[in-house]
Amino acid sequence: MDWGYTAHVILANSSSEVRVDLELVMYTVMGFFAGIYFFFKGFRDLKTKRTVEDIPTSRIATGAVGTDVEISGKIVCDDDRLLTAPLSGDPCVFYALEIEKLVRSRNSTRWVTIDTLHSDEGFYVEDGSGANALVFAEGAQIIQKGKGFVQHLDRYLRDEVRQRFRQAVADNRTELKKFDTGDADNTSGKYRVTEKKFMAGETVYILGFADSGLKLAAQRKLDFKTFLKARKLVLKHPKLIKRFDRDEDGALNPDELEWGAKVIGQRMVDKYNRDQFAKLYSNTKMVFKKAQPSLFLISNRKEEEVLDHLTLHTRLKLFGGPALSIGCAAYLITIYEDILKFF
Incomplete structure (x- = not known):
């Protein structure tokens, strides 16, 4: 039929x-x-x-850790910690990409969201109270000014933009369900990507569960990005190759290379954990991340504007x-x- x-x-x-x-x-x-x-x-x-x-707005220094908290403050980030947004190329502290596919039928065409991905770096927020909050925005409901930066995956897409997008897809491939890494090279125009981002210096409104962050730092695991960095490091240094060369044949087979990358990668993460733990303990009062069943919302709009947006929808x-x-x-x-x- x-x-x-x-x-x-x-x-x-x-x-x-x-x-x-x-x-x-x-x-x-x-x-x-x-x-x-x-x-x-x-x-x-x-x-x-x-x-x-x-929920009333709290000051970071005096807010009740271990409960749902609402804060408003300015994003602070050192220049060497900034990310590059894949589509716009702008320096940012966090980006989220929504991938849509064009679905055609006999009488209509429509864009359908098939995947989303996010950068996994946290960013800091200060409100002048003498303390700061660390925010991991992945999984948050994001209400942003404007419609976001949109690019179509067609033959007109600049090479440097496609390269950045391809890298973002590779770095976050575990998040993807329907969009394959090979689809990043598609030039047919059947995919479009919307980029949302937060910039250093922006004032943001945040509502979510406020953790102390100490357990978060201690439980951080080896991520794929760090694993790849460690893998390259092992291949570069003859001493590391010799260390993980179990069969002593002068080269690393895939199992030996994976073993070496995991060992070195975990050490890199552990060092980051120690530094992060010290920083959290001394400077950061709250850590926000997705925690069920609490609402987690981030916006670069004022609270009144967020309420107007929610009322309309x-x-x-x-x-x-x-x-x-x-x-x-x-x-x-x-x-x-x-x-x-x-x-």
């Missing part, structure tokens, strides 16, 4: 003809369930809005969702008999 064409139903003992657009029917059914989804999503947004309203979903479902249901009821005759 070809869903892309209009189906014709010839009524028995009659010269009349019923035309049923099966593709439209399919999208109407999808719209009905989408309306229900948006309705319930509106309740979640309403809960988020009320949480923002109910809540109303659209709570009222627009049912309206969409009712409209789709009404259409399906009007053509119900025609659909039965076709099947």
Whole structure:
């Protein structure tokens, strides 16, 4: 059965003809369930809005660690700790990429989000209270000014942009579910990527669970990026090659190289942990990261603007969702008999 064409139903003992657009029917059914989804999503947004309203803004130095806390402060970062945003090339402290795919049908085209990825470096926020907060933004709900920086993966994409994007995909490939590393070289235009980022010096609003951070530093594990750095380091130095050459054949086989990279990589992480632990203990009062079931929200808008954003989206979903479902249901009821005759 070809869903892309209009189906014709010839009524028995009659010269009349019923035309049923099966593709439209399919999208109407999808719209009905989408309306229900948006309705319930509106309740979640309403809960988020009320949480923002109910939790007062705290100073970092005096906020209650171990509870949900709301703060507002300026992002601070040394120049040598800045990241490069993959698409725009701007120096930043955090970036998030949303990857969409163009889905075509007979009567329409639409962009569908298939994957997201984030940088994994934390950044610091100060509010003038004498202490700072360390923020790991991965998994946070991000409400940002503007629509983000958008690039299409087509033949017009500059080589340096594609190279940075390819590297970001490789560094975060464990996050990807549908977008493959090889897709970064696609030039057909069927993919587009939206970049959101936070810059040093920006004032940000944060609401989430405030941890002391000491356990976080102690539990940090070897990540893939550090593993690759350690692997290159082992291959560069003859003394390290000799150290991990178990069979003493003068070269490292894959198992020996992996063993060496893990050992050296873990030492690199442990050194970072010791330095980070000392810094957390002396300067940082709070650490924010995704912690269920607490809300985790970051925005470079003011709190009032965040509330306006949430109010608008809540109303659209709570009222627009049912309206969409009712409209789709009404259409399906009007053509119900025609659909039965076709099947």
